[in-house]
Amino acid sequence: MKGCEDFPVPVPSTVHVDTLVDLTAIYDPAINVCVLRRSVNPEVHRFVLEALAENTGHLVRVPAISPDLDGLFQIRSDTAGARAFLDEIRVFAAVYADLVDADHLGVRLAVTRAAMCPRFHVDRVGVRLVCTYQGAGTEWLDHADVDRARMGHAAGGQSDAESGLIREGARIQSLSPFEVGFFKGEAWQGNAGRGAVHRSPAGTGRRVVLTLEAL
Numbered sequence: 001m002k003g004c005e006d007f008p009v010p011v012p013s014t015v016h017v018d019t020l021v022d023l024t025a026i027y028d029p030a031i032n033v034c035v036l037r038r039s040v041n042p043e044v045h046r047f048v049l050e051a052l053a054e055n056t057g058h059l060v061r062v063p064a065i066s067p068d069l070d071g072l073f074q075i076r077s078d079t080a081g082a083r084a085f086l087d088e089i090r091v092f093a094a095v096y097a098d099l100v101d102a103d104h105l106g107v108r109l110a111v112t113r114a115a116m117c118p119r120f121h122v123d124r125v126g127v128r129l130v131c132t133y134q135g136a137g138t139e140w141l142d143h144a145d146v147d148r149a150r151m152g153h154a155a156g157g158q159s160d161a162e163s164g165l166i167r168e169g170a171r172i173q174s175l176s177p178f179e180v181g182f183f184k185g186e187a188w189q190g191n192a193g194r195g196a197v198h199r200s201p202a203g204t205g206r207r208v209v210l211t212l213e214a215l
Contacts, residue, residue, distance in 0.1 A: 010144035013194070014173060020095055026127065026182050032196040033140055033173075036180040044088060045178075047081025048133045048208050052111050059108045061215060064097030066090075072109050092180065093212060096129050099182075102214035110209045115200040120151065120160050122195035125185035128213045130175065135207030137175030140183070140198035145170030148193070160199070174201065 014033040015025045026034040052073060060071045069086050070077055077086060093105055110116065120141065130138050150165035160166060175181050186195040201207075 010142075013143035013196075014140070023095065023099060023182065026099065026184065029190060032143060032184040032191065032194055033198075034182040035175065036182075038178055038180065040178045041084065041088065043081055043084045044133070047079070047085050051075055051079070051081060052109075052208060054111050054113065054206065057108075057110050057112070059106060061104060061106055062093070064093055064102050064105050067093050067105065067107065069107065072107060089210065092129060092131070096182075096212050097214075100127060100214050104215045106211075106213050106215050108211045110211075111206070112209075113206055115202060116209075117198075117200045118202065120146070120165055120197050120199045122151070122197055123183070123185040124187055124195075125213055126188045127182055127184045128211055130181045130183060131179070131210045132175050132177055133208040133210065134177060135205050135209075136201035136203060137177065137179065138181060138183075138198055138209075139172050139174045139201050140181075140196055141166065141170060141172060143194060143197075146197045148197070151197070 011030050013031055014035065015031050016035045016037055017023060017025055018037050020036070023034055023036060025031055053075070058072050060069060062068055067090060069089060076082060089107065093107065096102070097105060132138065145167050147165055147167055150163045155163035155165060166172070183196040183198055184191050186192055
């Protein structure tokens with residue numbers, strides 16, 4: 001019988017942190033998802049629930065320093081709730097830009113009831129910041145929990161559950177509202193073949209999702 005030392009425990013590719021400083025964990029080659037835990041901001045939450053209209057899908061391209069976010073949603077931005085929301089986005093834009101040394105960012109705000117990317121997949125980006133302000137959060141699989149040979153066309157038209165992409169015993173993880181996830185893509189240096197495998201959650205509930213990425 002083989003000893004336990006012959007069956008090494010897979011190193012997790014996900015890390016959860018509690019401070020902005022600890023987001024530097026994303027530099028670890030073994031990590032492809034870094035999640036910042038944080039509590040719900042009541043003022044921002046109220047603004048998201050009451051003011052943001054559905055079917056919003058705005059993308060603005062802005063400088064990382066002092067970004068002009070007035071075009072992010074087509075409602076008044078001088079209310080207390082809107083200011084709190086935009087101030088929060090500016091903070092995370094600065095944090096993200098500092099982490100990846102980006103001069104310009106793409107900032108997208110989506111308010112929808114449809115799953116934007118319902119199948120597990122990887123992105124051809126360096127790293128993307130994702131925050132769900134309302135509704136179910138982005139789902140992902142740890143590196144050891146996925147058979148990458150079963151993604152995309154290799155699934156043969158079968159669902160994620162049927163194709164064998166999700167390994168036996170795997171746990172599908174998801175972001176909670178207001179948590180901030182940094183998802184490494186295939187274009188991150190040295191990360192080819194290890195991009196975070198993720199998808200939009202199933203269901204038709206209202207979702208408010210913010211994403212940031214370097215341009």
